[in-house]
Amino acid sequence: MLNPDGVYLGNYRCSLMGFDLNRHWQDPSPWAQPTLHAVKQLIVQMSQDPSVSxxxxxxxxxxxxxxxxxxxxxxxxxxxxxxxxxxxxxxxxxxxxxxxxxxxxxxxxxxxxxxxxxxxxxxxxxxxxxxxxxxxxxxxxxxxxxxxxxxxxxxxxxxxxxxxxxxxxxxxxxxxxxxxxxxxxxxxxxxxxxxxxxxxxxxx
Structure with missing residues (x-):
């Protein structure tokens, strides 16, 4: 669940700050899109781990x-x-x-x-x-x-x-x-x- 604050307000697409989160995966901001930033870092780390498929x-x-x-x-x-x-x-x-x-x-x-x-x-x-x-x-x-x-x-x-x-x-x-x-x-x-x-x- 990557948009908890937006959904809490009744939004189904935009975050609390008005960002469409599914358009910011290329360079997510740790301040403005913290959930994307964290998940992207996790996936990058997993992809570089030879023990993970x-x-x-x-x-x-x-x-x-x-x-x-x-x-x-x-x-x-x-x-x-x-x-x-x-x-x-x-x-x-x-x-x-x-x-x-x-x-x-x-x-x-x-x-x-x-x-x-x-x-x-x-x-x-x-x-x-x-x-x-x-x-x-x-x-x-x-x-x-x-x-x-x-x-x-x-x-x-x-x-x-x-x-x-x-x-x-x-x-x-x-x-x-x-x-x-x-x-x-x-x-x-x-x-x-x-x-x-x-x-x-x-x-x-």
């Missing part, structure tokens, strides 16, 4: 206009790295019926150069994957549905659970773990969804 950085943001959950990722010259970076959001799309891969975007817009995802994508090596996970303030649409479903605290929690399940799938896919999915994760999707959502998910 820093594989994922995921910023989590609310989105004020678009529906569903979706991701922003980076663009690189190395085509293989680009393809590898698309694996995680594709897996997440398979696990979470409210996550939209079609709304997921990979870019290197100049205006986004100061975001954590862009800055750290350039700082860390090609074994690290940096994303922004955006989730609608309002609602989501499932495949084949005609009406949006309002997000609730439970459905936000479910998306978080599905991100965790996707990490498990990712590491299984890369033969880094071989254990089966724990039963409480296997059953979470089926037991926690309202009846209407379950029927929509079965049709997807």
């Amino acid at each position: 820093l594989e994922f950085y995921i910023d989590v943001h609310a989105h004020s206009t678009m529906l569903n959950g979706f991701m922003y990722g980076n663009v690189f010259e190395d085509e293989e790295r680009v393809q590898r970076q698309a694996v995680f959001p594709r897996l997440l799309c398979h696990n979470a019926h409210d996550f939209s891969f079609s709304s997921t975007s990979f870019n290197r817009d100049v205006v986004k150069a100061g975001t954590g995802r862009r800055f750290l994508g350039g700082l860390l090596d090609d074994t690290s994957y940096c994303y922004t996970l955006e989730v609608s303030f309002y609602s989501y649409m499932t495949s084949g549905s005609t009406a949006p479903v309002a997000y609730t605290e439970e459905s936000y929690m479910r998306l978080g659970m599905n991100v965790a399940r996707t990490f498990l799938d990712y590491y299984k896919l890369n033969n880094l773990i071989k254990d089966a999915v724990p039963s409480h994760l296997q059953s979470y999707e089926a037991t926690s969804q309202p009846e209407k959502e379950r029927s929509q998910h079965v049709r997807d």
